[in-house]
Amino acid sequence: MAPFVLGEITIDWPLAFHSFWPILQGGLIYTIPLAIISFIFGLALAMLMALLRLSRVQVAQGIARVYISIIRGTPLLVQLAIIFYGLPDLGIEVSPFAGAVVALSMNVGGYAAETIRASILSVPKGQWEAGYTIGMNYAQVMRRIILPQAARVSVPPLSNTFISLVKDTSLASTITVTELFRRAQEITATSYDFLLLYSEAAFIYWVFCFILSIIQGRIESRLDRYVATH
Amino acid sequence: MLLQAMDIHKSFGESRILKGVDLTLDEGKVLVIIGPSGSGKTTLLRSLNLLELPEQGTLEINGKHVDFSKRLSKKETRDIRNQSAMVFQSHNLFPHKTVLENVIEGPVIVQKIPKDRAIDEAREILDQVGLIDYQNQYPFQLSGGQQQRVGIARAVALKPKLLLFDEPTSALDPELVSDVLKVMKDLATKGWTMVIVTHELKFAQEVADKVIFVDQGVISEEGTPDQLFQHPQHERTRRFLSRILQRT
Secondary structure, eight states: OOOOOOOOOOOOHHHHHHHHHHHHHHIIIIIHHHHHHHHHHHHHHHHHHHHHHHSSOHHHHHHHHHHHHHHHHSOHHHHHHIIIIIGGGGTOOOOHHHHHHHHHHHHHHHHHHHHHHHHHHTSOHHHHHHHHHTTOOHHHIIIIIIHHHHHHHHHHHHHHHHHHHHHHGGGGGGGTOOOHHHHHHHHHHHHOOHHHHHHHHHHHHHHHHHHHHHHHHHHHHHHGGGSSOO | OOEEEEEEEEEETTEEEEEEEEEEEOTTOEEEEEOOTTSSHHHHHHHHTTSSOOSEEEEEETTEEEETTSOOOHHHHHHHHTTEEEEOTTOOOOTTSOHHHHHHHIIIIISOOOHHHHHHHHHHHHHHTTOGGGTTSOGGGSOHHHHHHHHHHHHHTTOOSEEEEESTTTTSOHHHHHHHHHHHHHHHHTTOEEEEEOSOHHHHHHHOSEEEEEETTEEEEEEOHIIIIISOOSHHHHHHHHHHHHHO
């Protein structure tokens, strides 16, 4: 039996130093913008899907159900591949970044729809009635009374969605977006120092997510200012 | 006549809650609705603000008319709903808005009154209900009685022709009830037209011009407070009144 030898750990400090900025830069100019843009479009789509699900029109409910089911029932990696590599067969060509935005937005739209729907339903029925009795219409009650209260409930789950999204952007590397992880991959192609470079990438993702969780805490305490439990 | 409801029918699924109720009220008068729980009195009150949609009957408030057997247009719904405002048992204040914001929400957003003017008027009303010092607090910072008085202020701020009260003191601790009743008495004195569902018989005796006893989905007895409370005609009314009186 071959002896198991734990290799001597030597860290290539110059490589670590020189590779850090290109990897971080990939994060700053691709990963973060990709996550933010996709989240904004994704939330808009999720809001629409949530409203369709809540509508009394059967067809609207059906459309939202099918959409959510497809998004949740298929891997994001496959969705990305269909949009970037598949759609050109139909004559629809998109840039890698735009393709990633489309796929990630659609993904968020499917997952966050149920979160938003549940948070809207969590607002007591009496709030609707209070809005109606002062003369508001559906849209006014929804926008001014229900959504601000639903927002408070939905911040923790939507923050999770966003943090997942930041990490999921790494899948965009498969469609040639030179984001954080792809930058690390590119450098390994010449240096072969996989452990170092992928650990660096992991570290930067972790820092991003750590900062986001701090921001999440701030938003939560701000939205909690009108609730008795603090 | 400010309010006229005719032959109101309402069911929830199989159970018939209102089985043909007629109701009239003149401007400036106070009507108190009493009755056992499940009698349909709250459903009747909510129907006046279209929070329940009866399947049959007509409703006229301040000249606006709807026929429940037809599908109501959005405009019809809005027009008749804007004639009245509801004070809820569980106040239903907007928890994310301050006391002042709760009161000006309707005037500013729905009635498009300039915000400055709405704030002035809201402060005046909050002063009347004794809560001017709480205008910048959030509802959770107030006691139940204070919350309910904000609920009343919110309804009054809309200047509706008709104020509706759905058991406004039932959810309150006993020592907080009198402040709310005092505010309501004050409104009655000022000439507001009011329909009140309540179990507070002493209060009803003092402010009501007319009392109706709703039982099993119909008005089984109506009259002045004296007629109904001192000389009830029906055995069921007598039994109900004695039960309430024993409880208090």
